[in-house]
Amino acid sequence: VLAALSPGALAGAQCGYFIGRRAGGAALSRSRSARLHEGAERAEVLLERYGHAKAIVLARFVPVVRTVLNPLAGALNVPVRVFTIWQAAGGLVWTVGLVLAGYALGSSVPDVDRYLLPIIAVIVAVSLLPLAAELLRSRRAAKQRNENV
Known part of the structure; x- marks a missing residue:
């Protein structure tokens, strides 16, 4: 590794x-x-x-x-x-x-993957939230610009 x-x-x-x-x-x-x-x-x-x-x-x-x-x-x-x-x-x-x-x-720690994998999944999901929010904002802004044209 x-x-x-x-x-x-x-x-x-x-x-x-x-x-x-x-x-x-x-x-x-x-x-x-x-x-x-x-x-x-x-x-x-x-x-x-x-x-x-x-x-x-x-x-x-x-x-x-x-x-x-x-x-x-x-x-x-x-x-x-x-x-x-x-x-x-x-x-x-x-x-x-x-x-x-x-x-x-x-x-x-025995069976550490049993505990870590769900925690990692939550961390990944939470870390993707700002990206998702920014995508939504940019799509809304693009839609508004297209409606105003």
Whole structure:
């Protein structure tokens, strides 16, 4: 698991960074989404406040931030070398820690999957709610724009 998870997590973060670096600025400038612009501003403030290294490492341990910071770091022109070094450090600590914690929990709690799978299902469902809400909002906005035309 470690042999697959670590390179996958590192490659995914790096890919997100390069997508943000290549297309992030243009996407931010074209977007009318206030939430997206607020998020980008908050990311920029956090990167400046905590420094690139600390922000990139800590982002690995915060579920939504882990996904969003990579492309935003690219769009906000965090130096490639700085991003790569610190995302690798944070990514390795996160993936190795996660796998070892799962192994320890699985070894010490009998039938742990009986308890964890329903909890994970609830977490996944709850984490998808903001996405569903945003999709509904955008569909309503598109419908209103079409009705007004």
